[in-house]
Amino acid sequence: MSNSQPDSNVFSVRIVSIDHYMALPISGYDTCYSSFQGDKFGVVSKVYTPMEHGVEGSIWQFAKAFVAINDCAHHQLISHWLNTHAVLEPFVIATNKQLSVVHLICKLLHPHFRDTMTINALARELLVNAGGVIKITFCSGKYSMEMSSEIYKSWNFFDQALPSDLKKRGIAVDDTNSLHGLRLLIKDYPYAVDGLKIWFAIEKWVRDYCSFYYKTDGMVQQDPELIESCTIIIWIASAPHAAVNFGQFAYAGYSLNRPTLSRRLMPEKGTPEYAELEKNPDKVFFRTITSQLQTFIGMSVVEVLSKHASRRINKQSFVWKSIIKPMTEADVCSFVLRGGKNWGDDQCWDLVRVKVAWWAKAKWLVDFQQLEQTIRCLEVNRLHTRIRGGRQTVEWEPLNRGFLKFNVDGAAKGNPCQAAIRGVLREEEGVVKILFSIPIGISKANTAEVMAIKEAFKLFGVSKWVGSHCLIVESDS
Numbered sequence: 425m426s427n428s429q430p431d432s433n434v435f436s437v438r439i440v441s442i443d444h445y446m447a448l449p450i451s452g453y454d455t456c457y458s459s460f461q462g463d464k465f466g467v468v469s470k471v472y473t474p475m476e477h478g479v480e481g482s483i484w485q486f487a488k489a490f491v492a493i494n495d496c497a498h499h500q501l502i503s504h505w506l507n508t509h510a511v512l513e514p515f516v517i518a519t520n521k522q523l524s525v526v527h528l529i530c531k532l533l534h535p536h537f538r539d540t541m542t543i544n545a546l547a548r549e550l551l552v553n554a555g556g557v558i559k560i561t562f563c564s565g566k567y568s569m570e571m572s573s574e575i576y577k578s579w580n581f582f583d584q585a586l587p588s589d590l591k592k593r594g595i596a597v598d599d600t601n602s603l604h605g606l607r608l609l610i611k612d613y614p615y616a617v618d619g620l621k622i623w624f625a626i627e628k629w630v631r632d633y634c635s636f637y638y639k640t641d642g643m644v645q646q647d648p649e650l651i652e653s654c655t656i657i658i659w660i661a662s663a664p665h666a667a668v669n670f671g672q673f674a675y676a677g678y679s680l681n682r683p684t685l686s687r688r689l690m691p692e693k694g695t696p697e698y699a700e701l702e703k704n705p706d707k708v709f710f711r712t713i714t715s716q717l718q719t720f721i722g723m724s725v726v727e728v729l730s731k732h733a734s735r736r737i738n739k740q741s742f743v744w745k746s747i748i749k750p751m752t753e754a755d756v757c758s759f760v761l762r763g764g765k766n767w768g769d770d771q772c773w774d775l776v777r778v779k780v781a782w783w784a785k786a787k788w789l790v791d792f793q794q795l796e797q798t799i800r801c802l803e804v805n806r807l808h809t810r811i812r813g814g815r816q817t818v819e820w821e822p823l824n825r826g827f828l829k830f831n832v833d834g835a836a837k838g839n840p841c842q843a844a845i846r847g848v849l850r851e852e853e854g855v856v857k858i859l860f861s862i863p864i865g866i867s868k869a870n871t872a873e874v875m876a877i878k879e880a881f882k883l884f885g886v887s888k889w890v891g892s893h894c895l896i897v898e899s900d901s
Contacts, residue, residue: 425791425876430575437758440514446739448803458763468852470690472484472487474830477613477704478702479698479701479702480749482701482705482708482709483690483691485705486565486690486691486709486712487690488734489683489686489709489712490690492681492682492683492688492714493563493683493684493685493686494563495682496562496563496676496682496683497563497564497568497571497684498683499668500558500562501552501558501562501564501568501571501572502571502572502575503668504665504668505547505551505552506572506579506634506672507577507579507584507668508575508660508664508665508668508669508709509540509543509544509547509663510544510572510576511576511579511584511660511662512537512540512657512661513540513541513544515533515537516537516540516541519533519534527652528633528634528637531631532654532658533633533654533657533658536657536658536661538659540661551725552569554566557721557722557725560718561684561685561714561718561721561722561725562685562722563685563686566686582651582652582656583654584656584660585623585655585656585659586616586619586620586623586659586663587604587606590606590608590616590620591606593614595609595610595616596608596609596616596784597606597609597795598606601867604620604624606620608620619663619664619667622659622662622663623655623659625630626655626658626662627651627652627655630654630655630658634650634651636652644851647729669683669730670730670732671730672726672729672730673723673726673727673729673730674730674773676726677723677726677727677730678714679714679719679722683713683714683717684714684718685713685714685715686709686712686713687711687712687713687714687715688712701892709836735801775813802878870871
């Protein structure tokens with residue numbers, strides 16, 4: 425920033441910080457803070473201009489630090505926590521409570537809700553709770569949740585659409601001659617330039633997806649609110665969160681670049697702090713910003729938040745393609761399971777069975793890294809005959825790691841490689857049964873059962889038998 429006098433670019437009601445070569449230079453910071461004499465005296469407002477040397481140069485560094493401190497709190501509590509985490513909860517809850525797992529909108533949104541509620545619960549337990557990390561390391565302190573709640577009062581769902589957001593912030597205007605009818609006023613703004621490409625790609629995907637199912641219902645197919653609502657939900661859960669989260673540590677991991685807390689106010693002339701600032705500005709600076717312990721905690725949290733999940737879903741994932749891609753009757757009947765073998769009508773029930781097994785094995789990912797390992801037992805004859813109590817019985821051999829037993833006629837026998845799923849059976853009357861049994865030797869299998877049931881419902885819901893057959897789910901547990 426150039427050294428100049430304050431001009432009309434400095435507003436009395438805003439803290440302005442611009443570092444952009446195509447933007448007009450901002451010549452000063454307007455910092456506001458509460459008076460020691462109480463709120464009834466309002467705030468103390470003062471403009472600080474760039475200086476390079478002497479005590480005024482140190483004051484300028486302090487002014488930038490105070491702006492960064494306040495911006496850090498706004499970033500974590502508003503831009504990150506509120507706008508990309510908390511606001512999604514009502515949609516996650518409503519989708520799970522009101523829509524069937526085979527509903528096309530549920531299938532469309534479900535991957536984007538992955539782990540949202542778990543992460544938010546952990547945030548309330550560790551970060552934004554009373555005495556949590558945010559409250560002890562950020563300047564908002566005990567008012568952190570109050571700050572987020574106050575901002576949420578004016579939150580508007582349709583304003584979260586990227587075109588609306590950019591126009592509201594004065595960065596874009598409607599222009600029929602521009603691509604998608606929108607023109608950016610700042611050409612070199614990566615979030616807007618790249619974000620609009622992602623936004624319109626999501627919008628096209630949602631429109632094509634809904635049109636696939638609503639071919640005979642023109643009103644629903646052309647409903648712009650349905651398309652826009654799903655697009656906004658997917659947008660909030662994806663691109664904005666990636667923009668404010670995954671790059672945090674590279675930028676904010678260095679505490680001097682993004683301090684989170686100020687333990688002192690700005691030094692004023694005639695005070696001991698100002699005199700000390702003249703002698704040892706670094707000492708005063710370190711006594712003012714976040715302490716060593718708070719810095720360590722803050723850096724650790726930011727590093728954890730910036731990491732990607734270990735179980736990421738991408739376009740190469742079997743789960744992603746099998747859940748999201750609309751499946752016609754032909755898709756189900758010609759699904760390639762292994763070795764290029766196509767499954768016909770009679771074999772589709774085996775396909776359902778394998779799908780259930782695949783979802784169950786997700787609970788034991790270490791043992792079964794690939795689908796081939798999961799279904800290997802279906803290909804290999806591992807049965808042997810035993811004499812028990814004078815009776816001849818046929819049993820499975822104990823399985824080694826890497827095998828998953830798929831038992832269609834009885835409960836698991838205690839081997840840790842048994843998934844405790846009894847199979848998918850079709851009765852003569854056309855009733856489809858998915859049977860589960862209590863596992864022995866495997867803990868916390870209920871999660872796998874629930875996942876298996878959901879996936880079975882999804883596959884059954886797009887099969888040709890959905891209108892003529894019943895689906896019954898039984899579980900001893």
